Amino acid sequence: MILTREGPQNPSVPGSATAYAMSGFENSFDMHDFKKNLKVKVMSCTDELLRVDVSGIDASIANSLRRVMIAEVPTVAIDKVHLWQNTGVIQDEILCHRLGLVPIWVPDIDSIEPAKEEGDDFDVSGAIKFKLHVKCPSNHPKGQSLHVYSKDLKFEPQTKAQQEMVNQPRPVNPDILIAKLRPNQEIECELYCLKGTGRIHAKWSPVCTASYRLMPSVTILQKQSGKAGKELVELCPKKVFDIEDGAAIVARPRDCTACRRCIEEIPEGIVELAKVKDHFIYTIESTGCLPAAEIFARGLGIMKAKCEISRKHLHAFTTGEEPEASEEEAMDTPAGEWEKVDEMKDE
Numbered sequence: 001m002i003l004t005r006e007g008p009q010n011p012s013v014p015g016s017a018t019a020y021a022m023s024g025f026e027n028s029f030d031m032h033d034f035k036k037n038l039k040v041k042v043m044s045c046t047d048e049l050l051r052v053d054v055s056g057i058d059a060s061i062a063n064s065l066r067r068v069m070i071a072e073v074p075t076v077a078i079d080k081v082h083l084w085q086n087t088g089v090i091q092d093e094i095l096c097h098r099l100g101l102v103p104i105w106v107p108d109i110d111s112i113e114p115a116k117e118e119g120d121d122f123d124v125s126g127a128i129k130f131k132l133h134v135k136c137p138s139n140h141p142k143g144q145s146l147h148v149y150s151k152d153l154k155f156e157p158q159t160k161a162q163q164e165m166v167n168q169p170r171p172v173n174p175d176i177l178i179a180k181l182r183p184n185q186e187i188e189c190e191l192y193c194l195k196g197t198g199r200i201h202a203k204w205s206p207v208c209t210a211s212y213r214l215m216p217s218v219t220i221l222q223k224q225s226g227k228a229g230k231e232l233v234e235l236c237p238k239k240v241f242d243i244e245d246g247a248a249i250v251a252r253p254r255d256c257t258a259c260r261r262c263i264e265e266i267p268e269g270i271v272e273l274a275k276v277k278d279h280f281i282y283t284i285e286s287t288g289c290l291p292a293a294e295i296f297a298r299g300l301g302i303m304k305a306k307c308e309i310s311r312k313h314l315h316a317f318t319t320g321e322e323p324e325a326s327e328e329e330a331m332d333t334p335a336g337e338w339e340k341v342d343e344m345k346d347e
């Protein structure tokens with residue numbers, strides 16, 4: 001895809017097998033070619049942020065993976081609040097909403113069953129429970145508020161297994177401001193966490209952002225040396241160009257943000273700006289519920305399971321047999337998929 005002064009050229013990706021039939025080219029999907037061209041390269045990886053390049057895939061697959069990471073990787077969040085006392089200025093429903101948005105870390109997400117009952121029938125006996133009880137003393141310094149932070153959420157084990165946990169569930173960050181109380185104001189509540197996914201509510205989404213951009217391709221078509229080269233280097237706000245042997249070269253094409261200055265502010269035909277249509281640069285920023293690399297790996301596992309379900313249904317459709325798998329199966333994270341994360345990190 002070429003970026004010109006008028007706009008992008010050739011942005012579409014022909015998916016049909018007969019797209020180039022008139023020219024005699026075969027365009028049908030080929031698993032052998034797909035495997036050969038698919039490349040995954042981890043550029044940087046911390047618990048909070050993963051930058052990974054995936055090339056050799058179609059935009060539809062890249063976007064599916066992004067959406068799965070946002071909306072279908074399960075996490076745990078506060079969902080039921082038994083509010084016994086709230087005399088602060090924040091209304092009950094707003095307070096409960098704020099509490100629900102606090103990211104919660106649990107030691108083993110797979111061991112937690114999704115809640116089966118809704119409403120008043122919810123069985124709280126085995127759920128992850130926190131207690132919040134804060135009161136601003138009457139002698140609190142005049143004119144100042146008592147700040148209620150996420151660290152004030154105290155985990156209360158409900159079962160023997162929860163009591164024996166070495167690493168107990170906790171808010172991801174202890175310093176999230178929940179409310180401010182004036183003297184004698186009080187908040188007392190019990191909070192129950194449920195397992196869910198971002199497609200039910202954004203509070204269950206494991207990511208702050210999961211986005212991708214296409215790999216930029218910058219080419220100098222006419223050699224720019226001397227003053228013209230220096231001007232080109234200074235023109236670029238992301239320092240994509242450098243001077244080598246007296247002439248401008250493209251040193252860091254990856255850093256290009258496609259601001260277009262190099263095609264709009266110098267004569268046409270000197271620089272060609274393009275995007276590689278099958279090379280995606282993912283940025284996955286975790287809320288802290290799960291390590292960023294685990295979110296990526298779990299997303300891949302869920303996509304794989306969905307493909308398997310589709311394959312079984314297609315097989316059943318063509319043979320007239322009953323499908324072996326239900327649609328709900330596609331929602332389950334396949335156990336063990338994300339255990340390959342450590343290997344991926346090492347690579």
Ligand code: SF4
Pocket residue numbers: 218235236237238239240255256257258259260261262263273
């Ligand atoms: S489009 Fe902008 S960021 Fe990219 S190379 Fe040109 S001037 Fe630099």
